[in-house]
Amino acid sequence: xxxxxxxxxxxxxxxxxxxxxxxxxxxxxxxxxxxxxxxxxxxxxxxxxxxxxxxxxxxxxxxxxxxxxxxxxxxxxxxxxxxxxxxxxxxxxxxxxxxxxxxxxxxxxxxxxxxxxxxxxxxxxxxxxxxxxxxxxxxxxxxxxxxxxxxxxxxxxxxxxxxxxxxxxxxxxxxxxxxxxxxxxxxxxxxxxxxxxxxxxxxxxxxxxxxxxxxxxxxxxxxxxxxxxxxxxxxxxxxxxxxxxx
Amino acid sequence: xxxxxxxxxxxxxxxxxxxxxxxxxxxxxxxxxxxxxxxxxxxxxxxxxxxxxxxxxxxxxxxxxxxxxxxxxxxxxxxxxxxxxxxxxxxxxxxxxxxxxxxxxxxxxxxxxxxxxxxx
Numbered sequence: 185x186x187x188x189x190x191x192x193x194x195x196x197x198x199x200x201x202x203x204x205x206x207x208x209x210x211x212x213x214x215x216x217x218x219x220x221x222x223x224x225x226x227x228x229x230x231x232x233x234x235x236x237x238x239x240x241x242x243x244x245x246x247x248x249x250x251x252x253x254x255x256x257x258x259x260x261x262x263x264x265x266x267x268x269x270x271x272x273x274x275x276x277x278x279x280x281x282x283x284x285x286x287x288x289x290x291x292x293x294x295x296x297x298x299x300x301x302x303x304x305x306x307x308x309x310x311x312x313x314x315x316x317x318x319x320x321x322x323x324x325x326x327x328x329x330x331x332x333x334x335x336x337x338x339x340x341x342x343x344x345x346x347x348x349x350x351x352x353x354x355x356x357x358x359x360x361x362x363x364x365x366x367x368x369x370x371x372x373x374x375x376x377x378x379x380x381x382x383x384x385x386x387x388x389x390x391x392x393x394x395x396x397x398x399x400x401x402x403x404x405x406x407x408x409x410x411x412x413x414x415x416x417x418x419x420x421x422x423x424x425x426x427x428x429x430x
Numbered sequence: 431x432x433x434x435x436x437x438x439x440x441x442x443x444x445x446x447x448x449x450x451x452x453x454x455x456x457x458x459x460x461x462x463x464x465x466x467x468x469x470x471x472x473x474x475x476x477x478x479x480x481x482x483x484x485x486x487x488x489x490x491x492x493x494x495x496x497x498x499x500x501x502x503x504x505x506x507x508x509x510x511x512x513x514x515x516x517x518x519x520x521x522x523x524x525x526x527x528x529x530x531x532x533x534x535x536x537x538x539x540x541x542x543x544x545x546x547x548x549x550x
Contacts, residue, residue, distance in 0.1 A: 348504040388433035389504075417434045 190214045191273035197284050221253055221260035236287040247336030251288050252277040257338035257399040281347035294350040295337050302362040307373040323369040330364035332402050339396035339406050345389040352385035356396035356406035363409035387413050440496045443489040450486040480548050487544040491537040502529045
């Protein structure tokens with residue numbers, strides 16, 4: 185299905201040796217069958233041991249190998265090269281907007297700081313029942329499309345608002361998780377959570393350009409979750425508290 | 431200030447500006463006689479037009495300022511100016527404040543001139 189040679193352009197940067205980052209060209213034998221971008225990186229690493237990238241589960245669950253593949257963020261382990269190859273070449277860069285530690289490895293401190301900010305855990309101070317806090321099937325359905333996020337950062341790092349204000353704008357990944365707890369019938373800190381998001385930057389820097397939806401490797405819709413948060417922020421606080429108690 | 435207040439101000443001000451546009455188009459379309467200087471002046475010098483025009487001018491300034499504030503706080507930060515040069519990054523706060531101050535002054539001057547034309 186491919187020609188004989190594959191041109192790979194790889195972002196290289198080692199702060200101990202390089203003054204500036206640069207793109208290094210590799211020409212490798214094309215694999216006979218379709219392989220994933222992560223496998224392609226393994227082939228490159230066989231050729232050049234200094235190539236650095238993160239990987240772990242290699243099946244789209246851990247979210248370690250998020251990177252920019254031919255201009256679009258995605259997980260290398262579940263992206264077949266046949267779906268991204270253009271004119272026999274592939275360009276691999278680190279996730280945009282985050283500081284580069286080395287090659288394709290980025291510093292995700294700012295991303296995790298925003299995730300931490302939304303308090304991603306169930307908050308319910310009432311006495312815990314003997315077994316578990318129950319939900320109706322309808323209440324549980326509200327969490328579908330939210331809990332599946334693997335925090336690969338593909339969405340947040342494709343969002344210009346997050347590029348410009350990563351310290352103030354929470355970003356699509358963390359906002360999806362914020363709504364996951366706002367929508368959870370067992371969580372009782374709705375008002376506090378909304379208050380923490382009510383400033384002009386945390387949520388309202390989302391201008392709905394939907395890059396996050398376009399790149400999410402799990403097919404989730406952070407933009408819809410952000411819209412739901414905005415709707416909750418616009419509602420009367422008393423209504424929200426009342427709905428929490430029902 | 432609450433993000434929802436800024437969000438609502440921008441959305442509702444744009445709706446009122448659109449309503450004003452329809453108000454003026456409505457006058458042009460519904461005008462029975464040919465529009466000339468006198469009919470046009472009468473329309474704009476009527477009390478309701480003066481009030482509506484003044485309100486809309488204020489909303490235009492407000493709407494524009496929110497938009498420009500958003501642009502300024504996106505692109506004139508230590509981080510984004512740092513992409514251009516480190517020296518610019520060091521004076522990012524000053525640049526952003528100067529930018530916002532300039533538009534505040536321009537907005538106020540614009541509003542004063544408009545109100546002067548409408549009422550005096």
